[in-house]
Amino acid sequence: xxxxxxxxxxxxxxxxxxxxxxxxxxxxxxxxxxxxxxxxxxxxxxxxxxxxxxxxxxxxxxxxxxxxxxxxxxxxxxxxxxxxxxxxxxxxxxxxxxxxxxxxxxxxxxxxxxxxxxxxxxxxxxxxxxxxxxxxxxxxxxxxxxxxxxxxxxxxxxxxxxxxxxxxxxxxxxxxxxxxxxxxxxxxxxxxxxxxxxxxxxxxxxxxxxxxxxxxxxx
Numbered sequence: 212x213x214x215x216x217x218x219x220x221x222x223x224x225x226x227x228x229x230x231x232x233x234x235x236x237x238x239x240x241x242x243x244x245x246x247x248x249x250x251x252x253x254x255x256x257x258x259x260x261x262x263x264x265x266x267x268x269x270x271x272x273x274x275x276x277x278x279x280x281x282x283x284x285x286x287x288x289x290x291x292x293x294x295x296x297x298x299x300x301x302x303x304x305x306x307x308x309x310x311x312x313x314x315x316x317x318x319x320x321x322x323x324x325x326x327x328x329x330x331x332x333x334x335x336x337x338x339x340x341x342x343x344x345x346x347x348x349x350x351x352x353x354x355x356x357x358x359x360x361x362x363x364x365x366x367x368x369x370x371x372x373x374x375x376x377x378x379x380x381x382x383x384x385x386x387x388x389x390x391x392x393x394x395x396x397x398x399x400x401x402x403x404x405x406x407x408x409x410x411x412x413x414x415x416x417x418x419x420x421x422x423x424x425x426x427x428x429x430x
Contacts, residue, residue, distance in 0.1 A: 216263055217241065219280075220268075221245050221246060236323075247276075262294070263326075264280065277297075292334065294317055294326075296317050304316075305347050374413055
């Protein structure tokens with residue numbers, strides 16, 4: 212018997228199609244769920260190698276979604292191996308999936324070869340993310356970097372001034388340093404935070420509530 216998979220999705224035709232195709236990869240869909248009701252108990256009973264679950268179900272007003280189920284399941288069985296399988300790849304879904312402990316995220320428009328590779332990788336307890344999903348996850352890590360923890364006092368002051376829209380010249384005058392020194396300082400700031408642009412500085416400052424009350428010199 213191949214890898215045992217529990218496939219949860221409310222699109223019956225899609226489930227039937229993937230169930231047949233996965234047989235060619237020595238992957239056996241041993242359980243199917245078309246709704247979230249009772250899914251966790253069924254998972255714990257059949258003990259599949261991998262759960263492949265959609266995010267959005269027709270929940271008829273109960274408000275629960277696939278990620279809620281993943282969270283509850285991982286609380287009850289931290290070793291559960293889960294793949295989120297969704298047509299929606301927005302940042303929130305990807306970030307939450309990863310933070311919950313889901314091992315892979317696969318879009319429904321990916322080829323069956325991708326799903327096969329993800330299932331086999333996750334069955335081994337390893338993470339699987341396509342280059343595009345990995346890029347989005349990398350950005351989410353950058354967003355979570357707190358400048359106040361990663362920067363020294365001069366870097367933090369320069370970052371705060373830049374976040375308020377000050378130019379290199381204005382930052383240099385405020386900090387009483389040369390523009391060349393400030394240029395090197397801002398390069399260090401961007402390297403430590405893994406960012407590249409003024410827009411990135413602004414986003415991080417807003418996310419972490421960072422502003423400066425320093426008075427810039429009058430021009």
